[in-house]
Amino acid sequence: MTIQVYGFGLIVFLFSCLDRRLPNGTIWDTFKEGVPVEYYPMSSALVNVPGELRKLLEALSPNLDDDSKRTTLHNITQYIYLKESEANICTNDDIKLVASFLDDDNKVIKTEALNALKAFTIIWRFKIKIQEYVPKVAELVTNTWDTNLQVAGLRLLNGLHIPDNTHPLMRRLLSNFMDILLMANTLAKVQVLKFLSTLAQEEDLLYDIMNSQAPPEFLSLFQPSLPGNLLCELLIFVERLSAGRLSPQYQSVQWQYNDNSLHEVIFGDNSRLSDRLLALIIHPEEEVQTEACKVILSLRLNKEESRVLSGPPFGANISVGPLESTGISQANTSSLSNHPLNSRASHPSDTVGNDGTHDESDLSFYPLQTLDDTGHSFHPMDSGRIVEDNSRSNLHPVDCLDNDSSSI
Template sequence: MLVGSMLDDKDNSVRIQALNTLKAFSGIRKFRLKIQVQAIRLLSSLAQKNDLLYDILNCQVHSNFLNLFQATQPGSLLFEVLLFAERLSEGRNTSHYRAVKWHYNEKSLHEALFGDESRLADRLLALVIHPEEEVQIQACKVIVSLQCPQDMQVRPSFCQASHSYFDRE
């Protein structure tokens, strides 16, 4: 609760450190699954707040962060991680967010998920055939959010294949 209360602090650096603390909690082996599902659920809800989106996307993550998107993870954790990715993707695709030229740390969550070197697309495609239907559906939702900016999702025919996230080699 103490860390959670710091997420509302007026000082941007305090909010960033609180987010980094939540991320660190998920690395404790003994409590990993419980702390991950809770931390990811909280971050997912915070990702919907426009004033925190950049801070969340610019948080540093370990190089193995995308391992959370593997089919070997528990379905409940996969669902929460996929929901988090969808909300981040939708948030960064809003016209309000796209109006600013953001700069991200090379080890940031943004780069891990949406950067040129990200392997998220491969992970998502593998999850489309996951045994749990809710994971399949959520993986498809993330794919759709990556394919088209939010303001164009109503009319997906406007999305051009040349700008597709999945066309990268």
């Protein structure tokens, strides 16, 4: 019994020492180095301590040494994910304090600050405040060639709405994002593709993305041997470009593209993208197969649309000449009359009971039908009277009515 008590006391003592030393960054740092923040959990005893997040925020200061800054920011990130209720009572001043470490000289501290801001985005009302730092984050991602920092910054950007007033900056940084897509590691490529797909949905940025420089190595990304998540994001990006290209707003302008533009690599006449996509149809991952089929169909629609737009104007091959006479018009246009044109000599016996009319050349013809207000057709009479035939809903002239038949 005594041994059990001593053993339990030793465990409690060691745990309390661990608890006290965690904020100073002396125990777990070597184990945590290089591991994403989601994968190393915090002690449940620390999580259950009320007000611990507030204590960490109050302890965070530019005067701390680099290890303390990094560890404190890291613990703030974990507390936000694990204790959302405490994170919800934070203020915009706390966001401003964490964001101030984006200007630190140490890239690791900048990365931890980006992770902490990303954690704060789970609180909806903080997203508006964090959007103010979108230009700063974009500059960090494109100007600092550090994989961890780029991934952290892109994850933060992908969790935010990109304000319209930052579009000129994004337009200027497109070439840098394309460099990340071509040269960074897989994780950074996945994140930058998500970000580019978001920008491709902005109407005022679509052309700039299409006209951005894309070397021939861009098609090397469509390799079946690459990870499935990377291929899926790449195919989604191409599908977004294709959909934007088919929009009426985009087609209303005759755009001009550079020879080595992304548009020419994907949609140009000499593009080899179709061959790459066919290889992805048999990819072992079903999601990749599905996205590849979507892109193939979208590219087919683009080609059909381009063929229609490059064809002759509508009706250009239809020749219309003047009609020689009204009689010829009736003979050639059957829709103008339900009766054929009769060209025959008139006989006295034909003048009675005949619906035709004679011209000076002694040829009979039928007058053109006319439409009344109800949409029915009728033959006009001299007297202006008409009789309707209920069996065909057409109106025909009365052949002859004298004064003796008015009682009918």
